[in-house]
Amino acid sequence: MDLDRILKKPQAGELLTEEEAAALLSLPPDRRKPVYAAADRLNRRLNGRRISYVFNRNINFTNACSSACAFCGYRVEPDDEAAYVLSPAEAVHLAGLTPGIDEVCMVGGLNPELTFDHLLAIFAAIHEAFPHVHIHALSPMEIEWYSSRAGLTPRETFTRLLSAGYGSLCGTAAEILVDEVRRIICPSKLSTARWVEIVRTAHEMGIRSTSTILFGHIEKPVHVAAHLSVLRDLQADTGGITEFIPLVFMPHNTPLGRAYGIREVAAKEDVFLLYAVARLFFGRLIPNLQTSWCKLGLDVAVETFDYGVNDLGGTLMAESITRCAGGKHGEALTCDQMVAAIRGAGRTSVRRDTLYHILNAPGGAKDGPLAHRRPMHSKNDSSQTFPRSLPGQSTTW
Ligand code: SF4
Secondary structure (H helix, E strand, C coil): CCHHHHHHHHHCCCCCCHHHHHHHHCCCHHHCHHHHHHHHHHHHHHHCCEEEEECEEEEECECECCCCCCCCCCCECCCCCCCCECCHHHHHHHHHCCCCCCEEEEECCCCCCCCHHHHHHHHHHHHHHCCCCEEEECCHHHHHHHHHHHCCCHHHHHHHHHHCCCCEECCCCCCCCCHHHHHHHCCCCCCHHHHHHHHHHHHHCCCCEEEEEEECCCCCHHHHHHHHHHHHHHHHHHCCEEEEEEEECCCCCCHHHHHCCCCCCCCHHHHHHHHHHHHHHHCCCCCCEECCHHHHCHHHHHHHHHHCCCEEEECCCCCCHHHHCCCCCCCCCCHHHHHHHHHHCCCEEEEECCCCCECCCHHHCCCCCCCCCCECCCCCCCCCECCCCCCCCCCCC
């Protein structure tokens, strides 16, 4: 492999091929340094020294789920005595426990006891109580679930969600967007094609989404490369993805961990490589790469800043999905802790909203997005545009 030639491509604005991404992901530890350096160089070109974060809170409206993903340590059976469904009033109460948040992030299990109307009532109640808080909620799998149960198309489901104050779609349930892997780790979940179709529908309606990958289990480099390629192709068409969030598999308390004898989280060197390759593969198409402090721990998350990362993610407040799968890095950080961690790494902290608008730029500036792409219709997005990057980010490289 001509490593120099491959690593020059992103710097010149050329796209890496899927095969080149797979080759980079297969590099042995002693050949990875140039990849790390290229990712860091590209990130600094796109995002400077800025590391952003969002002041948010997680609200999991139900833990009961009739599915059985092999990697999940969160779900309980719908008839389990620990199963719960939040009422709209309880959800509002939880959202109000953290004054000043800019976002609530809301996902839950596929609970046959929870109707779409109940879910709409939860969103509407939060939106009414906190109209400025962006509701970032539901995965494509949940959209599929509520659509089929309510007899609606995904487009009709999104329309009703928008009426209830819905803001943007969680890019989870992606896991690995390769069906041969999905059949093993999440056989009941929607196919790769359906996942893409639902996210594309959201984007066409002006609803932004995040994007994720679940890695560090049974996947191979070719699967990761194929996954990145699916996301990049989608983004090239719609421009609706705000960020990419690699999520490392937490094996504890999970059927997948037990079945495959996976007892440890992926080595941090392998985590760094995935971040670096993702940065190089997405380039300016998806300029925001988010680390995950609740899975990696804050110290390692801060280290990822040198491997292409430009976002520390959310304060989370009451994160419980990772904790249930053995996560030991806490359920919340304060904004002060986020800022201290970013500054401690010699970077500039930037508080942002869900759609990457800066809320406290250095010097107190308040800016809108730098680059736009197409009209937006999202109720929670006053800019009515698809921002591609934070203000001040370079658009040429
Ligand atoms: S990952 Fe989600 S859909 Fe899968 S079992 Fe867990 S709660 Fe259910």
